[in-house]
Amino acid sequence: MKLxxxxxxxxxxxxxxxxxxxxxxxxxxxxxxxxxxxQKNLIQIEMIQKRFEEKLIELQKTAHILINSQEVITxxxxxxxxxxxxxxxxxxxxxxDKIHFIDLDGTxxxxxxxxxxxxxxxxxxxxTQQALxxxxxxxxxxxxxxxxxxxxxxxKQYGEKPIGIISVALVIDHEFLSSLVExxxxxLAYQSEHQSISTAKERTLINASxxxxxxxxxxxxxxxxxxxxxxxxxxxxxxxxxxxxxxxxALALIVxxxxxxxxxxxxxxxxxTLAQVLIDFYEDRLDxxxxxxxxxxxxxxxxxxxxxxxxxxxxxxxxxVSDTQNALELLSSTDQLTALANRRKLEEYLEQKLKESNRxxxxxxxxxxIDRFKVINDTYGHEIGDHVLIHTANLMQSVIRESDMxxxxxxxxxxxxxxxxxxxxxxxxxxxxxxxxxxxxFEHYPQRVTMCLGVAEYRVNDxxxxxxxxxxxxxxxxKNNGRNKVEYEN
Amino acid sequence: MKIKRLLSTLLLLCISLFANEKIVFxxxxxxxxxxxxxxxxxLIAYLEKExxxxxxxxxxxxxxxxxxxxxxxxxDIASLSPKLFATSRQKGMQTHYLxxxxxxDDQEHARCTYHSLIVTHKESSIQTMSDLxxxxxxxxxxxxxxxYFYPRLLMRQNGIDPQKDLGKVYMLKKHSKIIxxxxxxxIDAGAFYEGTYMTLAKEKQEKIRILATSEEIPYDAMVASKxxxxxxxxxxxxxxxxxxxxxxxxxxxxxxxxxxxxxYDKLNQLE
Numbered sequence: 001m002k003l004x005x006x007x008x009x010x011x012x013x014x015x016x017x018x019x020x021x022x023x024x025x026x027x028x029x030x031x032x033x034x035x036x037x038x039q040k041n042l043i044q045i046e047m048i049q050k051r052f053e054e055k056l057i058e059l060q061k062t063a064h065i066l067i068n069s070q071e072v073i074t075x076x077x078x079x080x081x082x083x084x085x086x087x088x089x090x091x092x093x094x095x096x097d098k099i100h101f102i103d104l105d106g107t108x109x110x111x112x113x114x115x116x117x118x119x120x121x122x123x124x125x126x127x128t129q130q131a132l133x134x135x136x137x138x139x140x141x142x143x144x145x146x147x148x149x150x151x152x153x154x155x156k157q158y159g160e161k162p163i164g165i166i167s168v169a170l171v172i173d174h175e176f177l178s179s180l181v182e183x184x185x186x187x188l189a190y191q192s193e194h195q196s197i198s199t200a201k202e203r204t205l206i207n208a209s210x211x212x213x214x215x216x217x218x219x220x221x222x223x224x225x226x227x228x229x230x231x232x233x234x235x236x237x238x239x240x241x242x243x244x245x246x247x248x249x250a251l252a253l254i255v256x257x258x259x260x261x262x263x264x265x266x267x268x269x270x271x272x273t274l275a276q277v278l279i280d281f282y283e284d285r286l287d288x289x290x291x292x293x294x295x296x297x298x299x300x301x302x303x304x305x306x307x308x309x310x311x312x313x314x315x316x317x318x319x320x321v322s323d324t325q326n327a328l329e330l331l332s333s334t335d336q337l338t339a340l341a342n343r344r345k346l347e348e349y350l351e352q353k354l355k356e357s358n359r360x361x362x363x364x365x366x367x368x369x370i371d372r373f374k375v376i377n378d379t380y381g382h383e384i385g386d387h388v389l390i391h392t393a394n395l396m397q398s399v400i401r402e403s404d405m406x407x408x409x410x411x412x413x414x415x416x417x418x419x420x421x422x423x424x425x426x427x428x429x430x431x432x433x434x435x436x437x438x439x440x441x442f443e444h445y446p447q448r449v450t451m452c453l454g455v456a457e458y459r460v461n462d463x464x465x466x467x468x469x470x471x472x473x474x475x476x477x478x479k480n481n482g483r484n485k486v487e488y489e490n
Numbered sequence: 491m492k493i494k495r496l497l498s499t500l501l502l503l504c505i506s507l508f509a510n511e512k513i514v515f516x517x518x519x520x521x522x523x524x525x526x527x528x529x530x531x532x533l534i535a536y537l538e539k540e541x542x543x544x545x546x547x548x549x550x551x552x553x554x555x556x557x558x559x560x561x562x563x564x565x566d567i568a569s570l571s572p573k574l575f576a577t578s579r580q581k582g583m584q585t586h587y588l589x590x591x592x593x594x595d596d597q598e599h600a601r602c603t604y605h606s607l608i609v610t611h612k613e614s615s616i617q618t619m620s621d622l623x624x625x626x627x628x629x630x631x632x633x634x635x636x637x638y639f640y641p642r643l644l645m646r647q648n649g650i651d652p653q654k655d656l657g658k659v660y661m662l663k664k665h666s667k668i669i670x671x672x673x674x675x676x677i678d679a680g681a682f683y684e685g686t687y688m689t690l691a692k693e694k695q696e697k698i699r700i701l702a703t704s705e706e707i708p709y710d711a712m713v714a715s716k717x718x719x720x721x722x723x724x725x726x727x728x729x730x731x732x733x734x735x736x737x738x739x740x741x742x743x744x745x746x747x748x749x750x751x752x753x754y755d756k757l758n759q760l761e
Contacts (some may be wrong), residue, residue: 079658080663081628081661081663081667082661082662082663082667083661116667116670116671116674117676118493118660119660119671119672
């Protein structure tokens with residue numbers, strides 16, 4: 001696996017692990033919050049239930065206070081509307097809307113909420129009848145045309161003799177429902193056969209449940225108090241926050257992986273390129289020159305100093321290796337005296353030309369030998385002999401084409417390989433060489449130097465030996481024909 | 491409100507015990523506290539100025555309660571309803587009669603006497619006193635002269651036994667409340683003193699049918715506690731007779747006059 005892939009995979013795994021932990025934490029937090037939300041709702045429902053019960057208790061308590069007042073008893077006995085009105089007015093509050101004093105015939109003696117309205121017959125009212133029959137009534141009934149929570153109790157003189165009835169009522173209206181749910185996030189709805197009211201703007205309540213009420217069944221049917229949430233805004237906000245967190249995390253994960261990918265690409269690609277160059281070199285897919293070339297190219301693209309330094313170091317090392325290799329190669333293929341190609345190099349080149357000739361190329365060779373070179377050595381010494389060899393080589397080198405290869409075949413004998421040259425061209429070149437040498441005045445050798453040159457043209461199915469033999473035969477003939485000649489073997 | 495009034499009364503009484511320079515003035519609760527304050531404001535201001543003493547105004551819980559307060563010495567001077575004054579005299583209660591109220595009638599005449607009225611709603615089927623049988627009726631207070639005793643007398647004079655012939659009977663204490671209850675049709679008929687009728691707006695008067703009017707009744711009597719210094723009693727007596735109200739609207743206090751006490755005593759014959 002590539003270094004890039006390894007780092008990307010490992011880092012991605014770690015990031016994913018961190019994010020999974022984050023998601024787990026968010027989910028845990030959400031569940032905790034959801035639990036708290038449900039708990040809060042439950043507490044609120046209980047609170048509203050309690051408030052409702054307190055309202056009922058308040059009704060009963062007020063009725064009991066009034067019932068136990070001697071003045072009220074006197075007032076009922078004497079039909080003292082004014083006194084009863086004054087007493088009841090003291091107890092009217094946000095929890096009590098109506099206080100009625102009723103005689104045993106079911107006629108209203110006084111209304112706390114309406115000073116001048118009394119003396120009407122309400123004996124047919126369910127709550128009046130219930131109080132007359134069962135002593136008390138606590139339930140829902142219509143009082144003066146309004147649906148109320150009503151508590152009714154018989155008033156007894158000396159605790160025994162019934163003298164009248166007190167009814168204490170709280171109108172079931174929007175205000176009443178609002179007072180119960182005030183300060184909470186809950187909504188309360190009242191539904192009966194006659195009316196339907198709610199503190200919620202929307203008709204339907206979410207997660208609605210009924211308030212548990214210990215009320216006596218009254219004349220109002222299907223009366224229920226439902227409590228529930230108007231909207232799940234809070235919960236939805238919680239869910240939305242969770243979703244946003246998740247989306248944020250997913251997005252962050254993607255962004256991080258992409259960022260990681262590009263960072264790795266940016267910083268590892270060059271390392272990888274350098275490593276690949278070295279691997280290719282190691283596995284012989286590249287030679288040292290290619291390595292140098294590739295590293296040289298990458299040096300200019302390096303984004304960081306660190307990689308640039310490494311690349312430069314590799315470049316210098318490769319350069320040194322290349323130089324050493326070149327030096328060694330040169331050493332192994334060059335004649336030390338004349339700096340021309342040595343025999344091995346000539347043989348390799350000849351082999352090469354023969355292979356190329358099989359694909360249609362042609363060439364010629366010229367075998368060259370300095371005439372009577374032994375005399376030069378013997379007469380003027382080896383130093384002058386070497387001087388002649390060096391300058392002869394230089395002269396020939398100056399004449400031949402760049403594509404031609406001239407080398408020292410051995411002693412005073414040279415071999416010239418002429419690619420893409422037929423016999424005629426080779427003869428022209430050979431004659432130029434002979435003439436050049438012949439007319440050249442050596443610095444330390446006063447005599448003319450002559451050469452014999454044997455030319456041979458490539459033939460089909462030639463081998464190195466066969467073509468060299470023909471060139472050699474031509475050279476031999478030039479020697480035999482008086483030297484300083486060009487001969488060819490046709 | 492009654493309890494509040496009672497508490498304020500007691501508080502004022504307590505204050506009065508420790509402050510000799512104050513005079514406590516008590517009245518019957520025949521109207522609301524605010525109305526009573528308004529009615530007596532000018533008189534109180536006059537007395538305060540002339541006597542150079544603070545007047546503490548007290549409204550009793552009910553009619554009889556005012557007598558109790560006088561007897562117990564909590565009240566120095568009081569305005570007693572005619573019947574109540576008669577009752578107090580009959581009981582032998584030691585008080586000084588100071589003067590009788592003069593009240594403006596609807597013709598702006600200051601009068602020391604007035605009438606009790608029995609009325610019904612104009613839309614009611616009750617046309618005469620005899621129609622009151624088995625109909626609901628509103629009295630003010632069992633101690634009220636014009637709101638209870640005289641109406642009952644009028645009924646008896648018209649062949650109706652108020653004990654037996656009436657339907658439901660309610661005690662409404664305040665004269666104005668009788669009117670409102672009739673207009674509201676809570677009661678079929680009721681009784682009150684004519685001053686209440688006089689102060690009614692025209693449109694309300696037009697909705698009322700007067701069934702009977704009583705003979706002349708002396709207005710409330712101003713009395714002083716026996717415990718009050720005689721010189722001070724005499725001074726108050728003189729001051730009351732000198733008092734002349736600047737107001738002339740119906741049912742307001744115009745001044746004071748002196749009436750023979752037998753006029754009051756004969757109210758004791760009423761049942």
